[in-house]
Amino acid sequence: MKVLIVSGTPKHEGLCHSCVESARLGVEKAGGDCEVVNLCQTKLKVCAVCGEGWGTCRQDHVCQFGDDGFDAIQEKLAAADALIFVTPVYWGDISEAMKAFFDRYRRCEASKGDSSALNGKRILLVASPGGSGNGMVSCFEQMERLCKHLKAEIFDFVGVNRWNREYKLVTIGEAASALVAQSK
Numbered sequence: 001m002k003v004l005i006v007s008g009t010p011k012h013e014g015l016c017h018s019c020v021e022s023a024r025l026g027v028e029k030a031g032g033d034c035e036v037v038n039l040c041q042t043k044l045k046v047c048a049v050c051g052e053g054w055g056t057c058r059q060d061h062v063c064q065f066g067d068d069g070f071d072a073i074q075e076k077l078a079a080a081d082a083l084i085f086v087t088p089v090y091w092g093d094i095s096e097a098m099k100a101f102f103d104r105y106r107r108c109e110a111s112k113g114d115s116s117a118l119n120g121k122r123i124l125l126v127a128s129p130g131g132s133g134n135g136m137v138s139c140f141e142q143m144e145r146l147c148k149h150l151k152a153e154i155f156d157f158v159g160v161n162r163w164n165r166e167y168k169l170v171t172i173g174e175a176a177s178a179l180v181a182q183s184k
């Protein structure tokens with residue numbers, strides 16, 4: 001049972017990093033194998049909007065600039081049994097690093113229709129608005145739309161701010177354990 005955590009935080013400490021750690025511990029507690037991919041550590045290019053709006057992503061379902069690390073992450077997503085996406089809320093949205101990846105990934109996978117690598121795959125969504133606390137709903141709206149395009153199944157939404165941090169970090173661990181148990 002392989003769970004891939006896709007993280008969009010640039011930090012190695014703080015609220016969002018704690019969310020990643022709680023998720024990892026929850027997966028391991030339930031007996032799952034866990035890998036964390038940090039999108040900020042891979043300097044991914046943004047979508048080049050090839051041709052007249054589509055490139056090789058539409059027919060071949062690969063990005064023609066995938067040698068920047070994109071292809072390897074695309075393969076990891078396909079190989080995972082379940083997924084956890086964790087992002088800080090920036091400007092009421094997912095982080096720019098996460099957006100750079102998923103803008104390209106969505107083109108490659110959504111263009112496969114029912115053969116999308118994430119079709120029916122369960123995803124736990126975690127967003128941390130650690131500043132004002134605003135923007136959580138709009139961030140989740142973007143994540144929900146992405147999951148729908150990819151035909152993935154949303155397991156749960158967990159929003160974590162400065163005030164609910166203590167009990168929501170516990171919730172993330174329990175949600176990650178439940179994700180493992182229910183994805184077997």
Ligand SMILES: Cc1cc2nc3c(=O)[nH]c(=O)nc-3n(C[C@H](O)[C@H](O)[C@H](O)COP(=O)(O)O)c2cc1C
Pocket residue numbers: 009011013014015016017088089090091092093128129130131132133134135
């Ligand atoms: C560019 C930028 C935009 C941000 N926008 C928001 C926001 O819209 N709402 C919010 O509550 N916090 C916002 N924050 C704060 C982050 O959400 C916060 O840093 C994040 O929850 C991660 O917490 P951490 O930095 O302790 O890991 C923003 C931070 C940055 C750097």
